[in-house]
Each structure stands twice: as C-alpha cells, then as structure tokens.
Amino acid sequence: MDTGLLEVPGARLYFEVRGTGPALLTILGGGGDAAMAGPLAEALSAHFTVITYDRRGASRSPLTGPLAEQRIEVHADDALRLLRAAGSGPAYVFATHSGALIALDLLARHPERIRRLVAHEPPAFDLLPDAAHWRRLAQEAVDVCHREGIGPAMRKFGEETGTAAPPEPDPGLPPWVRDMLTRIIANMETSLLYEVRSFGAFVPDARALRDAPLVLASGAGTRGRLIHRATLAVAEHLAVEPVELPGDYVGYLRSPAEFATALRELLPS
Incomplete structure (x- = not known):
C-alpha cells in the first residue's frame, strides 16, 4: 500500500493506493476514513487500483x-x-452514504471522469415526503450536541435514523481497528455539526444524471429503514432501478470479500 498527501484549497487530503488495474475511488460518509474502506480495497486490489x-x-x-x-x-x-x-x-467510483451524495455531484458536473458510479444508500432526506421532520431532527441533534455533547446527540440522531454510533475501541480488537474507531469517534462531532444539515438537504441533479453511468444500490440488511427509503426516493428522482448489495449500511466493512464480489459484477471490465 502506498500513502500520500494532496494539498487542496482549505485542506490537506490523506490517501492510500492499493492494487493494479483500472482506478477505483472510494468515498465514504459520516465519520469514516480510509481505514474503514481498507478491507474492501484489499479484496478489490487484484482487479483495480483502489484509492x-x-x-x-x-x-x-x-x-x-x-x-x-x-x-x-x-x-x-x-x-x-x-x-x-x-x-x-475515467475511474470507477464506489461511494456510500454521504459519500454517495458527493459522488452524485461529481458525476453530474464531471461525467468525463467516471466510468461508472455505484452509489450506495445516499441519504438525500430532502426527497422524502417527511423531509421537514428530518431537517428538524438534524437541527435538534446539533442543538443537543452544543448543550450536552456528542454522545447524547448521536444517540438521538441514531435512534430515529436507525444508524448506530461507532463502538468504543475494545482492547481485544486488532490495533488497526482500535486506531480506526478512535479516529472515527473523534470525527463524529465535526460530521454532525457541519455536515448533517447541509448534506441532508442536497438533491442530486436529475437532468445532469439522465443516462449517466450510474448504479444506485442499497443494502439487503437495511430494507424498510430510513436509509432504504431515501435510496428509493433517489431512485425515483433519477428514474433508475436500484439494486441490492450484501449486508447493511456497512456491509462493505462487515463482509468485504462478499461485498467486493457483488460490487465487481456492477463494474464492467
């Protein structure tokens, strides 16, 4: 694995590169980072140059x-x-949750850069019939965070959205997992305070994405949950038929080999 830093306006991006073959960029959401996509990247590295x-x-x-x-x-x-x-x-892109929203915007504005995008469970809550409720929830979670801290705020947000906060690092876990969880927990406050409201209000550009090389996917384990409803709303908005991938909203981390096999079938050689 190679690592590097890329200077961009207003930030310095840490990245990792594995494997050989066509480029495949992963974009995660929430507090996730490169390590969270690491097992999937290893599973794909024999077929792609995974970034x-x-x-x-x-x-x-x-x-x-x-x-x-x-x-x-x-x-x-x-x-x-x-x-x-x-x-x-042009690269393949696998993007999940708020990362999928980012990738949809990238595809809409720069279609020449993407061979195919697999957008996994994009949380475009503003497309839901009860969008006003989710906007209020996002604001309430931010208010709770300011008053009581990130723990109570994440519990409030997670209880309604059906997503769990990352667990505390257990001493019995492998060191790389403990380090990843420590970083992700530290990321949650920034994500909640500065991303949840603006990202949840994002609506993909249906006109620009018409006939785009796009696969919209949801996890088999999230049927009926809020994130599945949001995926279906995006599918209707973009007039595409969604597919299912293994696992729940972090199926790519829980079962990376199975997930990688299913993902490869969606990425034509």
Whole structure:
C-alpha cells in the first residue's frame, strides 16, 4: 500500500493506493476514513487500483482554513483532484452514504471522469415526503450536541435514523481497528455539526444524471429503514432501478470479500 498527501484549497487530503488495474475511488460518509474502506480495497486490489482517502476535516485530512458548514460540491472537487492526481483516465467510483451524495455531484458536473458510479444508500432526506421532520431532527441533534455533547446527540440522531454510533475501541480488537474507531469517534462531532444539515438537504441533479453511468444500490440488511427509503426516493428522482448489495449500511466493512464480489459484477471490465 502506498500513502500520500494532496494539498487542496482549505485542506490537506490523506490517501492510500492499493492494487493494479483500472482506478477505483472510494468515498465514504459520516465519520469514516480510509481505514474503514481498507478491507474492501484489499479484496478489490487484484482487479483495480483502489484509492481510499480521509475526507477533508476527518482523521488525517486536516482543514487548513476555518471550520465551517461543509458543502457537497467542495467535497466533490476534492474527489476530482484526487482522480486528476492519480493520472488515470475515467475511474470507477464506489461511494456510500454521504459519500454517495458527493459522488452524485461529481458525476453530474464531471461525467468525463467516471466510468461508472455505484452509489450506495445516499441519504438525500430532502426527497422524502417527511423531509421537514428530518431537517428538524438534524437541527435538534446539533442543538443537543452544543448543550450536552456528542454522545447524547448521536444517540438521538441514531435512534430515529436507525444508524448506530461507532463502538468504543475494545482492547481485544486488532490495533488497526482500535486506531480506526478512535479516529472515527473523534470525527463524529465535526460530521454532525457541519455536515448533517447541509448534506441532508442536497438533491442530486436529475437532468445532469439522465443516462449517466450510474448504479444506485442499497443494502439487503437495511430494507424498510430510513436509509432504504431515501435510496428509493433517489431512485425515483433519477428514474433508475436500484439494486441490492450484501449486508447493511456497512456491509462493505462487515463482509468485504462478499461485498467486493457483488460490487465487481456492477463494474464492467
């Protein structure tokens, strides 16, 4: 595995590169970082040059400007700069949760850079019939975070959205997992305070994405949950038929080999 740093406006991006073959960029959401995509990247590395990274403001990608409300298009520009730095032609992209929103914006504005995007469970809550409720929840979680801290805020947000906060690092876990969990827990406050509201309000550009090389996917283990409803809403908005991938919202981490096999079937050689 090779690692590097890429200077971008307002941040310094940490990235990792594994494998050989066509470029495949992964974009994670929430507090996730490159290590969270590491097992999937290893499983794909025999077939692709897999690029994983920490998004701006998370883990080893510090902001070099002031902390402020994050914008999808700025994160999409970061992904574009990573692809350009890789020096490859059009790349495959696997993106999940808020990373999928970022990738949808990247595909809409720079279709020439993407061979095919697999967008996994994009949380475009503003497309839901009860969008006002989820906007209020995001604001309430931010308010709770300011008053009581990130723990109570994440519990409130997680109870309604069906997503669990990362567990505390257990001494019995492998060192790389403990380190990853420590970083992700530290990332959660920034994600909640500066991403949840603006990212949840993002609506993909249906006109720009018409006939785009796009696969919209949800986890088999999230049927009926909020994130599945959001995926179906995006599918209707973009007039595409969603597919299922193994596992739940972190199936790529829980069962990376199985997930990689299913993902490869969606990426034509």
